[in-house]
Amino acid sequence: MEQNKDHWENVYNTKSSSEVSWTQEVPRTSLDIILSCNVPKTARIIDIGSGDSKLVDFLLEAGFTNITVLDISTKALERAKLRLGEKAALVKWLVQDVI
Numbered sequence: 001m002e003q004n005k006d007h008w009e010n011v012y013n014t015k016s017s018s019e020v021s022w023t024q025e026v027p028r029t030s031l032d033i034i035l036s037c038n039v040p041k042t043a044r045i046i047d048i049g050s051g052d053s054k055l056v057d058f059l060l061e062a063g064f065t066n067i068t069v070l071d072i073s074t075k076a077l078e079r080a081k082l083r084l085g086e087k088a089a090l091v092k093w094l095v096q097d098v099i
């Protein structure tokens with residue numbers, strides 16, 4: 001398990017968002033699925049394996065108030081928090097191995 005964490009910490013410590021294949025400027029599919037559920041803005045939403053994805057930014061912008069972001073990499077979440085600035089305080093951050 002530690003190997004997996006080491007792998008992902010290494011990725012986020014050595015590559016920028018533009019250097020990995022999965023980065024989306026707008027995570028359209030995930031966002032559209034969540035919005036199509038028509039859940040209240042207070043619904044509990046968790047992004048598991050979030051990395052430093054901007055999904056949380058768009059969820060905040062859409063008015064969701066109960067967002068949790070979980071990733072195995074401390075660095076990934078640090079990067080997302082840094083990007084969000086003061087808005088980061090509106091989110092629950094978990095560095096966890098989901099397995």
Ligand SMILES: C[S@@+](CC[C@H](N)C(=O)[O-])C[C@H]1O[C@@H](n2cnc3c(N)ncnc32)[C@H](O)[C@@H]1O
Nearest residue numbers: 008022049050051053071072073096097098099
């Ligand atoms: C391919 S990246 C996708 C990141 C993000 N969802 C995005 O679309 O930009 C996979 C992510 O899953 C995380 N991850 C891998 N194994 C995990 C585990 N066992 N528990 C939690 N996160 C994990 C990695 O750290 C990485 O951020």
